[in-house]
Amino acid sequence: xxxxxxxxxxxxxxxxxxxxxxxxxxxxxxxxxxxxxxxxxxxxxxxxxxxxxxxxxxxxxxxxxxxxxxxxxxxxxxxxxxxxxxxxxxxxxxxxxxxxxxxxxxxxxxxxxxxxxxxxxxxxxxxxxxxxxxxxxxxxxxxxxxxxxxxxxxxxxxxxxxxxxxxxxxxxxxxxxxxxxxxxxxxxxxxxxxxxxxxx
Amino acid sequence: xxxxxxxxxxxxxxxxxxxxxxxxxxxxxxxxxxxxxxxxxxxxxxxxxxxxxxxxxxxxxxxxxxxxxxxxxxxxxxxxxxxxxxxxxxxxxxxxxxxxxxxxxxxxxxxxxxxxxxxxxxxxxxxxxxxxxxxxxxxxxxxxxxxxxxxxxxxxxxxxxxxxxx
Numbered sequence: 001x002x003x004x005x006x007x008x009x010x011x012x013x014x015x016x017x018x019x020x021x022x023x024x025x026x027x028x029x030x031x032x033x034x035x036x037x038x039x040x041x042x043x044x045x046x047x048x049x050x051x052x053x054x055x056x057x058x059x060x061x062x063x064x065x066x067x068x069x070x071x072x073x074x075x076x077x078x079x080x081x082x083x084x085x086x087x088x089x090x091x092x093x094x095x096x097x098x099x100x101x102x103x104x105x106x107x108x109x110x111x112x113x114x115x116x117x118x119x120x121x122x123x124x125x126x127x128x129x130x131x132x133x134x135x136x137x138x139x140x141x142x143x144x145x146x147x148x149x150x151x152x153x154x155x156x157x158x159x160x161x162x163x164x165x166x167x168x169x170x171x172x173x174x175x176x177x178x179x180x181x182x183x184x185x186x187x188x189x190x191x192x193x194x195x196x197x198x199x200x
Numbered sequence: 201x202x203x204x205x206x207x208x209x210x211x212x213x214x215x216x217x218x219x220x221x222x223x224x225x226x227x228x229x230x231x232x233x234x235x236x237x238x239x240x241x242x243x244x245x246x247x248x249x250x251x252x253x254x255x256x257x258x259x260x261x262x263x264x265x266x267x268x269x270x271x272x273x274x275x276x277x278x279x280x281x282x283x284x285x286x287x288x289x290x291x292x293x294x295x296x297x298x299x300x301x302x303x304x305x306x307x308x309x310x311x312x313x314x315x316x317x318x319x320x321x322x323x324x325x326x327x328x329x330x331x332x333x334x335x336x337x338x339x340x341x342x343x344x345x346x347x348x349x350x351x352x353x354x355x356x357x358x359x360x361x362x363x364x365x366x
Contacts, residue, residue: 034266042262067268128258179218
């Protein structure tokens with residue numbers, strides 16, 4: 001049976017099998033594929049929107065789009081980069097709509113990150129709020145490309161090649177944007193002191 | 201970087217973070233050997249790693265399960281030949297039917313045309329016939345003037361030649 005091949009321990013092989021089965025119409029494989037990347041994609045969206053509600057909605061949209069267009073994916077090896085590209089495009093659309101709405105004054109200006117729904121103590125809550133505040137302060141100073149590359153590299157933990165695939169750029173372009181972003185990160189005392197403080 | 205007392209500057213440390221292979225061999229070997237430069241790089245790296253960890257920690261877990269859109273048309277590859285065969289059969293039947301219908305109609309059209317031609321020929325014959333009316337109707341028909349003979353007509357309207365001769 002097809003599902004037997006998914007019992008392999010090799011994650012790349014498992015992903016490849018899941019993709020193959022999902023593409024040939026196996027519903028269980030498609031659902032497993034979505035749940036495998038659900039948390040990761042949610043995090044990608046949350047870091048860029050700062051709102052749990054919006055992140056939930058966008059994540060759903062991303063997985064619907066994924067399942068709709070899975071047939072179009074030419075190289076299964078590039079699945080992660082492809083999924084990230086869908087996610088980043090959706091986030092970009094979201095920001096575009098949001099800025100249009102705020103321009104039309106139908107909504108208030110871009111809100112700060114909502115605290116996560118997890119119950120925790122006051123200090124953690126303050127820390128979390130301060131972290132996202134400093135994080136978004138830094139990312140606002142970066143250009144769009146610099147921001148994407150920086151977040152993909154250090155928050156989403158993607159390698160240079162994966163980032164290049166996701167953004168459809170060359171590796172040298174990615175490195176250049178990363179270098180510029182790192183220069184700006186070095187000049188972000190608020191975020192760096194927060195990071196240093198929690199490290200010590 | 202031949203001078204051992206010299207260290208990597210800030211830009212070189214940042215470049216080494218972006219990709220250590222982009223640095224020149226001199227700088228790479230210095231970085232490998234120099235604990236001061238390594239410490240600088242490591243400190244910055246751990247800040248960045250910590251940034252990722254904190255972002256992960258401060259991201260809530262999604263509340264909803266992912267919804268996927270399962271399309272029945274994924275079986276399209278299996279159904280395609282059946283669908284194509286169906287279409288082909290319908291087309292063949294349509295072609296055959298149209299061929300039969302077309303042949304029939306051409307026969308009918310030929311028959312109709314020949315009938316029309318016959319009727320036309322009959323009409324032409326009738327027109328060309330001198331007295332197409334039956335004998336009985338010739339007396340009341342306008343065209344029946346058979347009792348005016350040549351002599352009478354000569355008297356009413358003499359020919360020009362005869363005038364000249366007089």
